[in-house]
Amino acid sequence: xxxxxxxxxxxxxxxxxxxxxxxxxxxxxxxxxxxxxxxxxxxxxxxxxxxxxxxxxxxxxxxxxxxxxxxxxxxxxxxxxxxxxxxxxxxxxxxxxxxxxxxxxxxxxxxxxxxxxxxxxxxxxxxxxxxxxxxxxxxxxxxxxxxxxxxxxxxxxxxxxxxxxxxxxxxxxxxxxxxxxxxxxxxxxxxxxxxxxxxxxxxxxxxxxxxxxxxxxxxxxxxxxxxxxxxxxxxxxxxxxxxxxxxxxxxxxxxxxxxxxxxxxxxxxxxxxxxxxxxxxxxxxxxxxxxxxxxxxxxxxxxxxxxxx
Numbered sequence: 189x190x191x192x193x194x195x196x197x198x199x200x201x202x203x204x205x206x207x208x209x210x211x212x213x214x215x216x217x218x219x220x221x222x223x224x225x226x227x228x229x230x231x232x233x234x235x236x237x238x239x240x241x242x243x244x245x246x247x248x249x250x251x252x253x254x255x256x257x258x259x260x261x262x263x264x265x266x267x268x269x270x271x272x273x274x275x276x277x278x279x280x281x282x283x284x285x286x287x288x289x290x291x292x293x294x295x296x297x298x299x300x301x302x303x304x305x306x307x308x309x310x311x312x313x314x315x316x317x318x319x320x321x322x323x324x325x326x327x328x329x330x331x332x333x334x335x336x337x338x339x340x341x342x343x344x345x346x347x348x349x350x351x352x353x354x355x356x357x358x359x360x361x362x363x364x365x366x367x368x369x370x371x372x373x374x375x376x377x378x379x380x381x382x383x384x385x386x387x388x389x390x391x392x393x394x395x396x397x398x399x400x401x402x403x404x405x406x407x408x409x410x411x412x413x414x415x416x417x418x419x420x421x422x423x424x425x426x427x428x429x430x431x432x433x434x435x436x437x438x439x440x441x442x443x444x445x446x447x448x449x450x451x452x453x454x455x456x457x458x459x460x461x462x463x464x465x466x467x468x469x470x471x472x473x474x475x476x477x478x479x480x481x482x483x484x485x486x487x488x489x490x491x492x493x494x495x496x497x
Contacts (some may be wrong), residue, residue, distance in 0.1 A: 189469075191221050192261035192284070193230040193240065194254055196268035196276070200247040201233030208493045211235055212454040213267060220457065220465035229257065251279065258283040265428070265468070267448045270298035271332040287468055288428040289447035296424055297447040300331050301355045303424065310423045312416065313441045315357035326356045362437030365405065367417040368452050370467050372427045373474030377414040378460065378467075379404040379482055381452050383433070384489060400489035403455035404482050409436060416440040429453065429468060454493065455486035 196202075197210035218228045218240035228240035231253060236242055245253045254276065258264050263285040266276045274295040280286045289297070297303050304314050318326050331353055364383040370376045382405035386397040407413075417432045420442050431450035433443040457464050461481035470476055 189226045189262040190260065191226050191228050191287075192258055192264035193217055193221075193228060194250075194264070194266045194268075194276070195230070196250070196266075196272060198235055199231040199233060199245045199250045199254075201235075205490045207235060208490060209451045210267070211237055212451060212493045213449050215239065216453050216457050217265065217449065217465065217468075220463045224463055224465050224469075226465070229261070231257070251276070255279050255283065263287050263469075263472075265449070269332075270294075273448060274298060285472065286427075287472065288449075289426050289430065293425040293427065294447045297426070297445040298332055300329065300444065303445060304355070304357070307420060307423060307442055310419070312420055312423065313439055315360050315435075315441055315443065318356040318358060325359050327359050328354055328356055331355050360435045360437050360441045360443075362435040362441070363407075365413065365434045365436055365440075366401070366450070366452055367413060367432045367434060368403075368450070368456050369417055369421065369430055369432070370428065370471050370476060371418075371421040371430055372471045372476075374476055375418040375421055376467070376471075376476045376478075376480070377417055378480055379452075379456050380407060380410045380413055381405050381455070384487075398490075400487070400492070401452045401455050402485065402487040403452055403459060404485065407436075409440075413440045416442065420445060428471060429464070451490070455488050458486040459484050 193214050195210040195214050197206040198214060214230050215237035218230060218237055221228045222239045229243055230240050231245045232242050233246050243257055258280055261284045264280045265287040266280050268276050274291045277291040277294050281291060304317060307314050364385045366381045366383055368378045382402040384399040386399050388395050413434060420432055421430055424445060426447055429449045431446040431452060435441045435443055459482045461483055
């Protein structure tokens with residue numbers, strides 16, 4: 189098969205850790221699909237990875253090139269920021285087989301306010317949404333955003349952010365986790381991961397900064413978390429590789445749903461006893477196995493990625 193991979197940070201030439209994370213995800217997927225014998229191409233502004241054939245794009249041409257090249261592919265997977273991913277996915281859907289979530293599901297997951305309300309209405313535990321007049325302890329995060337960007341804890345200050353741009357929720361004390369899974373006709377949790385979160389004080393606020401993952405994280409409550417993750421993706425109509433952020437307190441609380449590959453895939457494939465590319469393709473035909481084998485453990489931070497890839 190001809191498989192197209194497109195990651196926004198690589199495709200437009202962003203710098204910093206966003207580019208490194210994008211390269212890690214594209215290299216991981218391209219390597220797996222290449223080992224399976226598929227012809228892989230990927231979009232990039234300048235950074236190259238070890239596997240697949242590069243197609244040069246930039247901020248001005250990314251969408252047009254995605255449109256053109258996706259028509260020549262048998263299947264494609266696009267990764268991008270929450271607020272852009274719906275439109276980018278629509279391009280894929282029009283032109284070839286989409287290996288990821290539908291644009292409808294992407295848009296639902298991307299809107300943290302709407303997504304939280306939908307999950308709550310389906311009896312899935314989520315942090316309660318707080319009134320903007322509240323002065324109780326609360327978490328503030330952008331209504332659209334990813335990678336813990338802009339997420340912070342306020343202790344007593346009145347919520348003063350724009351209600352259409354931010355969401356305020358109750359603070360859940362517990363372990364910061366994520367679930368990597370493949371879903372579609374059926375749901376297959378791949379690993380429970382521990383998120384490495386740097387919590388620091390800045391200007392009177394507590395800031396949450398995602399640093400990396402421990403994959404897998406073996407815990408006695410894994411089955412309970414997997415059950416919640418399965419119900420979450422089924423409720424939201426997700427497909428393909430999905431990452432669910434969870435805080436485990438007295439039970440699993442769903443914090444965020446990422447309708448796309450996440451950085452945790454970088455550690456997952458180093459412990460997974462089969463090809464991630466094979467699982468993604470099998471999922472399109474409803475042929476997923478009942479379970480997967482994980483061997484050993486991989487812990488990494490964003491700072492490690494450049495040296496490894």
